[in-house]
Amino acid sequence: MIQFSNDKLKVIDELIQRYPEGKQKSAILPILHMAQQEFGGWLDVGTMDYVAEILHLQPVEVYEVATFYSMYNLKPVGKYIFEVCQTGPCMLNGSDEIIGYIKQKLGIGIGETTSDGMFTLKVVECLGACGYAPIMQLGKSYREHLTKEKIDVIIDESLKNVATNN
């Protein structure tokens, strides 16, 4: 059984307080973000049911939301998710080459995860940082002005981070 920590439950209570009484459903997006982060980087049915329970909703109300928004992962993902933008402005600045390079370097296709569970490659649509193209989202932040060399550095950094944390 999964369970948010007491600290997280307190944050959830505060989130719900932001909306009028009886409108706790509004907290669904922020709580799904938290759940995804806490429980393995993706939302399985059990996690969605748990969120439904917290918000006193029918499970289907959570499923239909989780499946609509592209930031929720509905299948297992790697520790690091490379979400590379491929829309017009990034394309003009070479995002296709960047995506191709990541595929080759990690030996995976789009939507796939490396066998060691470290990296997932996703392509996404406009991230709203077109002046700093090509870009990708990695965790909470953006990596901008990407080059092949920068990709090498990001992969090395990520591997080192995991090694230190273990």
Add this chain to the structure above:
Amino acid sequence: MRKLLLEKEHVEGIRSYEVYKREGGYASVEKALKMLPADIVEEVKKSGLRGRGGAGFPTGMKWSFLAKPEGMARYLVCNADESEPGTFKDRYLMEFLPHLLIEGMIVSAFALGSNVSYIYIRGEYNWITDILDTALAEAKQNGWLGKNILGSGFDCEIYTHRGAGAYICGEETALLESLEGKRGLPRIKPPFPAVKGLWGCPTVVNNVETLTAIVPIINEGGDAYAKIGVGKSTGSKLISACGNINKPGVYEIDMTISVEDFIYSDEYCGGIANGKKLKACIPGGASVPILPANLLLTTAKGEKRLMNYESLADGGFITGSMMGSGGFEVLDEDQCIVRHTMTLARFYHHESCGQCSPCREGTGWMEKILKKIENGKGELKDIDLLWDIQRKIEGNTICPLGDAAAWPVAAAIRHFRDEFEWHVLHPEECLVRNYGLAHYADPLQVVV
């Protein structure tokens, strides 16, 4: 020109409350709280401010539509779901001047009678949500938010609300659905949000840049603001410039400057990157029509085109475009229009909410056909089919996403039909070289 929004962008520490306040921040709130809410709306009307999200609807008029039934809450919602390809100006404002948005929102909330307001920010702007939350906490600590602010009797709370990756939530009724914890499916209008919005209550949804512009309008007066700019393009406008230019970035402009100056002057884009020639430009975010270099710089009447609502739209969609969100994307002579249009079609297909069949199916068909042409497998009749599909999407959907998906395809075929034909007629070449037709870099004779 004197900057109205970004004047303090380079002041060290301006993101913090302390520095922002020291630099004269929050003066407009003090002034506004001594005014009547109706007078604030009047100032905004006088300013001529137009919505900066893309539609350009007069803000004061939008505010005056807000219904005020007895005993019902009213809401102000800031649309920070910036997702129009080419647009990244709101991100800049929120990341570097978070207190400017909060200040503008407090004044606006007071004018509209909104005791609780929300900033709906796109989910990917995760770190910016943290910046806003920190700034909101600082504002609250210093008495600008909370109960009875500055002893005015006005209660004011502002909360951030993170989306989760859906372009459609930038459409105001989809945004409200999402804020209510549902899928972002646009609502049928009427009723408009001003009558029935968030949780069925009267609601105003305004873009980030629009709300920050309220600060100079209140500080200096609507008339003073209206004197800046030209015609119905009053005040200043933020332009996010990207693509093949030397200096991509966010610029605050006076709407009297010419497109040519904006692209080539060192103060702004600094010319085309790598010494290339200008081929085409999408001047207002991905959904507005692309223009070839000649029509971009000069209107069909032979006048210099200016960076404002009227001039960019001059000639309608036949020879003009739109100001839109101010997402200014420049393409150099090496860029392939077919490929670029394909990425936009893919974008709209991905982002269609699926509610209306012309958009749900049509965007997918357009992506498929464009991919086919781009991969050298197209036939000449595909170009006509593409034209036919976009015409059947436009105007036939609940929300403007259908139009937004149709216009880029229509404009690409209208202005660059021979490039599409070239792809069909030279399948082997376009597979290996995948380049555009450089002659567009030189102004052509305008054919109206």
